Amino acid sequence: MRFLFDENVHKGLFPFLSQLGHDIKLSPKSIENGEVFELTLSEQRLLITRDKHFTEEQFASSKHFGIWLLRIRARDLETQKRTISELLKQHSPEDLEGKVVKLVPDDFEFL
Secondary structure (H helix, E strand, O other): OOOOOOOOOOOHHHHHHHHOEEEEEEEEOOOOOOHHHHHHHHOOOEEEEHHHHHHHHHHHHOOOOOOOEEOOOOHHHHHHHHHHHHHOOOOHHHHHHOOOOEOOOEEEOOO
């Protein structure tokens, strides 16, 4: 899968997902949410973010390649890895495309 990390995502997820064979890109720092979203569209990437604004209608109801909202403590890298691993085990990339998913400690829900 192709991911774009918002600037607020723990950078420790980068090597974790890369080792699983995913293509990861970091969002440029200090750009507006609209620019981040446009980057996901132009590069066909799923957005991983901690910013709940991306679940608002202007983004979530638009065509996109997926938005994952991390609601796990920012410093709790192990729980983030575990929750993402479980999501990827239970759902194929096709299942996740265009979906908004909220990840909470050891669980997730489709919004």
